[in-house]
Amino acid sequence: MEFRREPHWLRPVAPHLAGHRALEGRGLLVVLRAYWLLPILLLAAAARFYDLTAAAIWGDEGSSLLLSQYSLGEIWAHAAHDVHPPLYFMLLHGWIAVFGDGILAIRSFSAWPGILCVGLGVWLVAQVANRRAAILAGVLLALLPTAVRYSQEVRMYALLGVWLLGATLALVYWVRQPWRRRYLVYYTLLMSAAFYTHYFTALCVLAHWSYLGLLRLQASPANRTLNLPGWWLANVAIVLLFAPWLPGLVDLVRHLDQLKANGDVGWEPAVELVSLPSMIWQLLTQDEGDSLPPLLFASLPLLMLGVVALVAWRDRSPWRLHWLLATYSTLPLVLVFAVSFISPVFIERYLTAYALGLPLLVAIALDQLLEHARPLALALLLLFGGAEALGLKNNATVDSNDQISVLVDYVNQRYVAGDRIVTSDLLWYLSYVYYNRTDAQPLLYTPPTPAGVSTRPNAYGFGTLVDQQAATLYVDSLSALPLGTGRVWLISTADQPDEFAPLPAHWRQSAEFMAGNVKARLLLMCGAGVSPSPSPPPCP
Incomplete structure (x- = not known):
């Protein structure tokens, strides 16, 4: 079965056609229909560039700037002693060489990838659902508080979102067209870039493999993409592309005690059972919600669990692509939460790239509910949108004197x-x-x-x-x-x-x-x- 190209509504109408239709008295409506993605991207840009320079550079951002001042070879060497791989700092080095190190310029290096994440999220939902769901996903992702926050810091989290959403999108194309090997090439390059940006990329690998495993076991008719040689070769290629960095990574692991001595690792607070629902509150409202009454505290995490379950359960398509979004968004959070009982690493910014999937799932759920349960759809939209509004307000609360x-x-x-x-x-x-x-x-x-x-x-x-x-x-x-x-x-x-x-x-x-x-x-x-x-x- 030949998979369709990008939907015609995702591509703008030719200018001369738009002008011709405008002469027929439908100009504004035609433009909005043809370029509907533009307002969403403008909304994403407004959220990310608003007060972009209000907060002062803090320690982690300062470390990014200090490392980016070195030559590319020195960045490679120093990043081998740091807790993050070198790609982000190398790209920041080049960005500063072109645009300077003013606070607007350096934070823009995160804001633009943050906007690109919104575009990729829309594209992804357009492939796994429909146009209405894609529009809803774009609006909700544009306003996702944790995505906005880390699109305003001189760190690698927004860039990581670009690589991981892009790789997930490439996987969607390949699963539906496994004979199109170029999608595996895109996947390999994007995942390799992600590994050179942040080590938590390994969680995305687990999510993708888990999805293909579920597809192999549960889909009807059985989908055997997991067994295809191309998939295995692509993952071998990712390992080979990352191999030049492995000696530095091994050396870093060997010196974990010295990282702990400096406080670069091991500073994370220990987790409790309530840490997982607190993380959901933090991602969506920028507040841990621990001061709320128990029932209210449990409501938002339970709502998100219900959304994920609804979207996954209702997917009866041959490729179960909603399962992919569900595993991408939930499996990393659950795994890191479980591991943190042994060694705490349950930190919001480390998981922001995976939280990008939450508004996509909510958008798909809204689209489904609008068909048969409009009051529930409206309630879900108000609850999720209200949480995002609260989170954006918390993000924008910057004391100009506390800097x-x-x-x-x-x-x-x-x-x-x-x-x-x-x-x-x-x-x-x-x-x-x-x-x-x-x-x-x-x-x-x-x-x-x-x-x-x-x-x-x-x-x-x-x-x-x-x-x-x-x-x-x-x-x-x-x-x-x-x-x-x-x-x-x-x-x-x-x-x-x-x-x-x-x-x-x-x-x-x-x-x-x-x-x-x-x-x-x-x-x-x-x-x-x-x-x-x-x-x-x-x-x-």
Whole structure:
């Protein structure tokens, strides 16, 4: 059976035909019908570019920017010591070379893939359902809060969504036309790119294989695509394409203890039974929902479970493509949740690419309910849309004063040549350096423990980004700082005990400024610049 090409409604009408129909008095209607995808993409763009620069660069984003400053060869080497593969950072390196490192430019590198994800989601639903479901899917995916949030960060999660949705779409085409081997070529390239972007791509592999296994066992008539040599060869090709990175991955696994020592892994909170429903709330509303009454807390996860079950159960097509969306969206969440009882990795942003399937399933369910149960369809639309609206509101809630950029600007304006700037934590350092406009290199405070053990980062995780600067970056003792102007800026967490305590006895605080959870203090080394004595006299 020959599978149809892209539906005619997914392609715009030729301009001269649209103009001709407009002359017949149906111009606006024709344009809307011909270019209906454009408003959806504009909606996705509006959601992702709205307040794109409002929040300051945080530590993870700062690490992306710092790594992207290296050459491509150095990125490859450093990423082998980091917790993520190198492709995103290499592409970001090229993007910055063309568009610069302004906050709008660098965050746009995630916003555009986020918009592309919406287009791919529409295309995917158009293949497994119909036009109405595709339109609904586009609107719901355009407004999905977790997708919007991670389309506004200088990290790889939106790009990963492009690769995985694209690979899933290629799999759909191949399952329906297994003699078209070019779809397996597309699949191989997209999955290889995904593996070079994030290690959680392995969950997509499990979802795809599980779908083909279900298709082999449950479909009637039996579908034997799982047995075809082309599928196995495609997966072997993915392994071979990823093989150049395997030595770095093996080395990284061997040094997990050093990653834990730096806090790059092992920081994730332990999971409980309520963590799974909390994740659903987090993905859809950007709030864990743990303060809600139990029945209300259970309602949204149960609603999503019902949607998945409905869509999968009603699919009687030969290829059971709704099963593919169901396994793609649910299997990774359940697997990571189960694994996290052993080693916690149940983090929202790691699973955002798989959450992209949830609004697609809701759209298909809405399309089915509209045929026979319109009140239920309306209720589902209001509930899911309301959750998304709440999540978008939570996303847009940014306190302009609770930003490290405000604090760094305060220091920039009051900086005097020769001042020292010392940060208490590597994450503060990674954010600080992006906004620093002084000629001073920010330093990192690394005091030994009471037992004399060094707290300097090692060469793994974020530590790989700064390890080469150890001789000039780390400050083991505040007393060892050169006098310079006699002024030291200390940057630390505001709501914790003083991370720099005890301060040298002759230091006196001159100013303090707080921006949310981070504070800057200006300390004077009393007598600096006044007395030539190596031991400045006490302050009056």
